Amino acid sequence: MPERLRVLAGDCHVTERGDRTRTHRGRVVVLVKPDNTTLVHDADGYQPVAWLTRPDSVVVEGDGEGFTVTAREGSRQLRIVAEEATAARGLPVTEAGIPVGTCPDDGGPIVRSRGDVVCLDCETRWGLPAGASVTDATCGDCGLPKIRVERGEPFHLCLDPACDPLEAAVRDRFDRVWDCPDCEGDLTVESAPGRVFLGCEHYPTCETTLSIPNGVVVDDCDCGLPVFETATGRRCLDGTCEDGPR
Numbered sequence: 001m002p003e004r005l006r007v008l009a010g011d012c013h014v015t016e017r018g019d020r021t022r023t024h025r026g027r028v029v030v031l032v033k034p035d036n037t038t039l040v041h042d043a044d045g046y047q048p049v050a051w052l053t054r055p056d057s058v059v060v061e062g063d064g065e066g067f068t069v070t071a072r073e074g075s076r077q078l079r080i081v082a083e084e085a086t087a088a089r090g091l092p093v094t095e096a097g098i099p100v101g102t103c104p105d106d107g108g109p110i111v112r113s114r115g116d117v118v119c120l121d122c123e124t125r126w127g128l129p130a131g132a133s134v135t136d137a138t139c140g141d142c143g144l145p146k147i148r149v150e151r152g153e154p155f156h157l158c159l160d161p162a163c164d165p166l167e168a169a170v171r172d173r174f175d176r177v178w179d180c181p182d183c184e185g186d187l188t189v190e191s192a193p194g195r196v197f198l199g200c201e202h203y204p205t206c207e208t209t210l211s212i213p214n215g216v217v218v219d220d221c222d223c224g225l226p227v228f229e230t231a232t233g234r235r236c237l238d239g240t241c242e243d244g245p246r
């Protein structure tokens, strides 16, 4: 169920207590967000007349005629009293993000918001690998949008890692392709939660690990490892390599 934004309106006394105390009076709209952020808007401009951002507590009381909203944050208090309410209701709200597709389970909109991808109807969330973008393509197995992520080359994978794990794709392509810079071993593709990297096959005798840059292989370095083109320029797979581009 989406969270609810409470919307209240009426002829109100709005009293702020904190460093100083002041009271406004007017026909205003009070918004209480699911995170308790409380905003009082009058007829003018975009800025609230009074507000508290994510206060410790908000209590909304109503008697059918009027309402009282009391928000507290430490020693600060915002109190809104309406003798007569013209509106008092809860409205479903979600986070808003850039639309990237449609949920195959419920047809709901899928948006990208704060680095995650979320269905606004079932509220399923998917994390994205670092540097990934969501594409217009759709997974043939589950119907979710596909993502594009560069780890040596571009991989086009299902948004759901259970459907199409990044580590499996990178392993198919780059397992034992390069040699360990510190011994005779091969570099194998390893994974940890949220991360795919290269490690020496002779672990734990050789403890060399290398993260795979978000970029594509464009050249060979004099050291024998590949050179990656990344958003911040070219670099050797081994970030400490002295032979690498600079």
Ligand SMILES: [Zn+2]
Pocket: 103, 104, 105, 106, 107, 108, 119, 120, 121, 122, 123, 124
């Ligand atoms: Zn959904």
Ligand SMILES: [Zn+2]
Pocket: 139, 140, 141, 142, 143, 144, 158, 159, 160, 163, 164
């Ligand atoms: Zn899929």
Ligand SMILES: [Zn+2]
Pocket: 180, 181, 182, 183, 184, 185, 200, 201, 202, 206, 207, 208
């Ligand atoms: Zn090694």
Ligand SMILES: [Zn+2]
Pocket: 221, 222, 223, 224, 225, 236, 237, 238, 241, 242, 243, 244
């Ligand atoms: Zn190098």
